[in-house]
Amino acid sequence: xxxxxxxxxxxxxxxxxxxxxxxxxxxxxxxxxxxxxxxxxxxxxxxxxxxxxxxxxxxxxxxxxxxxxxxxxxxxxxxxxxxxxxxxxxxxxxxxxxxxxxxxxxxxxxxxxxxxxxxx
Numbered sequence: 001x002x003x004x005x006x007x008x009x010x011x012x013x014x015x016x017x018x019x020x021x022x023x024x025x026x027x028x029x030x031x032x033x034x035x036x037x038x039x040x041x042x043x044x045x046x047x048x049x050x051x052x053x054x055x056x057x058x059x060x061x062x063x064x065x066x067x068x069x070x071x072x073x074x075x076x077x078x079x080x081x082x083x084x085x086x087x088x089x090x091x092x093x094x095x096x097x098x099x100x101x102x103x104x105x106x107x108x109x110x111x112x113x114x115x116x117x118x119x120x
Contacts, residue, residue, distance in 0.1 A: 018056060023088060034086070064092070069096075
């Protein structure tokens, strides 16, 4: 498998996980967060290496807000353009709980085939 196959696999895998991760970050945060701040938290959580490109986060944040899983507000910034801050809603928390269950089931299923010595 060449490098482009690896990148495509990572991109396909990430596209299904971005929403779950964004909801989780906002659920754990005690405050509203803006996109760049979320991207930096994700990067720190992965030992400084971004697993999602920052530009891919914004369309997902907007989509989650459109689904009423997040609320957003715009705050003027003195050091640049206004920032859009996001907060998870109660509906977002309910969806997150469902998605976490789906993620655990999927991860466990995949692990049954990928763990060394599995007899499936």
